[in-house]
Amino acid sequence: MARKGRVVHIPKPPKSAFDKNRPAGALLRAQAVHLRHALARHVQKVARHLNKVGELLATDLDAIKTEGHVSDYAKRVTAVLHPRGGKHAHK
Amino acid sequence: MPPAGLDNLKHIVVLMMENRSFDHMLGALMAQDKRIDGLDDTQTNPDTTNTQIPVKPLAEFQGQLDPDPDHHFPGVDLQIFGGVPPRSGRVANMQGFIKSYFQQQQNVQQSQKIMYYFTPEKLPVLTGLATQFALFNGWFSSIPGPTICNRAFAHYGTSFGQVGMNIFEWKGPYLSIYERVLLAGRTAKIYYYDGPSSTMEIVNLLRNQSKIFGTFDQFLGDCKSGNLPDYSFVEPNYNDHDSDSGAEIASDQHPDHHVQHGEIFINNVYNAIFNNEELWKTTALLIVYDEHGGIYDHVSPPDCTPDDAAFVASADKTGTGAPFAFDRLGVRVPAILVSPWVPKNVVIPGPNQRNGRKFDHASIPATVMKFILRDFDPNTLSPANKQKFLASSKREQAADTFLDLLGDKMQPDDDIPTFVVR
Numbered sequence: 001m002a003r004k005g006r007v008v009h010i011p012k013p014p015k016s017a018f019d020k021n022r023p024a025g026a027l028l029r030a031q032a033v034h035l036r037h038a039l040a041r042h043v044q045k046v047a048r049h050l051n052k053v054g055e056l057l058a059t060d061l062d063a064i065k066t067e068g069h070v071s072d073y074a075k076r077v078t079a080v081l082h083p084r085g086g087k088h089a090h091k
Numbered sequence: 092m093p094p095a096g097l098d099n100l101k102h103i104v105v106l107m108m109e110n111r112s113f114d115h116m117l118g119a120l121m122a123q124d125k126r127i128d129g130l131d132d133t134q135t136n137p138d139t140t141n142t143q144i145p146v147k148p149l150a151e152f153q154g155q156l157d158p159d160p161d162h163h164f165p166g167v168d169l170q171i172f173g174g175v176p177p178r179s180g181r182v183a184n185m186q187g188f189i190k191s192y193f194q195q196q197q198n199v200q201q202s203q204k205i206m207y208y209f210t211p212e213k214l215p216v217l218t219g220l221a222t223q224f225a226l227f228n229g230w231f232s233s234i235p236g237p238t239i240c241n242r243a244f245a246h247y248g249t250s251f252g253q254v255g256m257n258i259f260e261w262k263g264p265y266l267s268i269y270e271r272v273l274l275a276g277r278t279a280k281i282y283y284y285d286g287p288s289s290t291m292e293i294v295n296l297l298r299n300q301s302k303i304f305g306t307f308d309q310f311l312g313d314c315k316s317g318n319l320p321d322y323s324f325v326e327p328n329y330n331d332h333d334s335d336s337g338a339e340i341a342s343d344q345h346p347d348h349h350v351q352h353g354e355i356f357i358n359n360v361y362n363a364i365f366n367n368e369e370l371w372k373t374t375a376l377l378i379v380y381d382e383h384g385g386i387y388d389h390v391s392p393p394d395c396t397p398d399d400a401a402f403v404a405s406a407d408k409t410g411t412g413a414p415f416a417f418d419r420l421g422v423r424v425p426a427i428l429v430s431p432w433v434p435k436n437v438v439i440p441g442p443n444q445r446n447g448r449k450f451d452h453a454s455i456p457a458t459v460m461k462f463i464l465r466d467f468d469p470n471t472l473s474p475a476n477k478q479k480f481l482a483s484s485k486r487e488q489a490a491d492t493f494l495d496l497l498g499d500k501m502q503p504d505d506d507i508p509t510f511v512v513r
Contacts, residue, residue, distance in 0.1 A: 002509075004509055005506065006505065006507065007511055008510050009511055010216060010351075010354060010510045013349040017153060017351070018338040020331040022347070026163075026256065027291075028330055030238075031289065031329065037258045038294050
């Protein structure tokens with residue numbers, strides 16, 4: 001519900017104000033460069049993550065013999081599946 | 092006992108527009124209020140034929156400042172110092188604006204348009220708010236340079252030595268104001284307009300901090316539902332684009348975007364706060380521009396406390412042949428503090444006036460920290476987090492804050508302007 005104070009009328013810009021074919025200025029071009037850089041950083045992060053996942057998928061489970069082997073594997077997989085679950089349980 | 096306005100304060104909202112100088116947008120207000128350090132039509136700049144060209148009330152909403160006036164570091168240096176190269180004792184005479192604009196097209200007539208300013212009736216929202224609430228005569232951009240580094244001061248209290256638009260990634264020692272607010276257990280958000288407009292705070296913030304970003308629709312929703320964070324930073328629409336609801340006109344007022352649409356956007360932010368009565372009583376809204384965009388202003392930017400020694404920009408970065416220690420502010424920009432707790436029609440004197448004060452974008456994190464620290468004990472943080480929370484740049488440490496402008500009495504609702512688009 002709009003509240004009312006002292007009403008002041010303001011004009012609307014004409015439809016011609018919109019021009020998505022206007023050449024992009026230095027700021028918008030810089031924005032695109034920064035966005036691409038951020039995306040590249042993001043991809044690097046995802047790639048590191050995927051590498052880690054790939055290693056875990058390629059693990060030879062027949063080589064897992066001991067509880068220590070299982071716990072080590074479980075810890076690394078859980079860290080991928082549930083990143084916040086890595087903390088020690090309180091006794 | 093703090094004044095009631097400060098006692099009631101729960102939210103700070105900053106709306107940062109683009110690339111217009113104080114004189115260009117608000118200078119004409121001096122004709123109706125002599126306290127405002129604006130224009131009286133005696134201000135001039137020489138053109139390239141050495142004719143003195145006065146300021147003129149001929150600014151248009153669109154189509155006039157094309158090409159976009161230069162506002163990179165060397166261009167602004169020329170605008171401020173009139174073409175005198177860096178050397179000790181040179182005077183900031185504000186005499187190089189036409190010369191600078193001429194360099195872009197070698198067109199004498201076009202270059203003079205940099206002296207044009209708006210009359211108040213053309214900007215009813217900005218001038219209406221400026222005369223109803225608190226107008227800063229002395230709010231300067233943080234650096235005599237372009238957008239990205241100036242906006243960095245609003246987010247970090249420093250640009251980490253950057254004076255341009257280049258990509259930079261900073262990993263410390265200073266946290267953004269959003270990270271500091273979150274460390275204190277409070278809430279903070281940057282609301283960008285929408286996906287196609289995106290944010291200008293990309294590399295350092297978008298990377299790991301998706302939780303502090305929201306869209307303008309979310310801002311409107313958060314205002315309506317009373318869920319606005321303790322600190323909000325609002326970005327306008329930076330480009331013309333299509334959306335599901337039709338044509339989205341850029342609202343940032345960056346030349347050559349339509350200034351009237353920026354007026355409507357400012358009003359949308361203001362209205363969203365005003366329309367929630369509880370929010371209105373508990374919110375301070377700062378409307379400010381990131382930098383002057385190469386457009387004339389008559390007030391010489393003052394010296395300031397240099398930033399950290401590690402943040403000196405080298406001569407090859409500044410492009411002027413001299414390094415820059417961040418010891419001078421950039422050109423003056425419009426800044427208005429809106430709150431019902433601000434007495435009507437306050438003008439905060441600038442540095443050249445009696446009891447003058449100077450502000451810049453480092454004043455924003457400095458003020459938010461003061462607001463957060465008001466009843467937050469940093470000793471509740473771990474030693475490492477406490478150190479991070481309290482660390483700030485020399486520029487932020489020296490920056491003036493503006494919460495003292497909130498008083499004890501509320502302005503009555505029936506005197507508060509409500510802008511209606513027709």
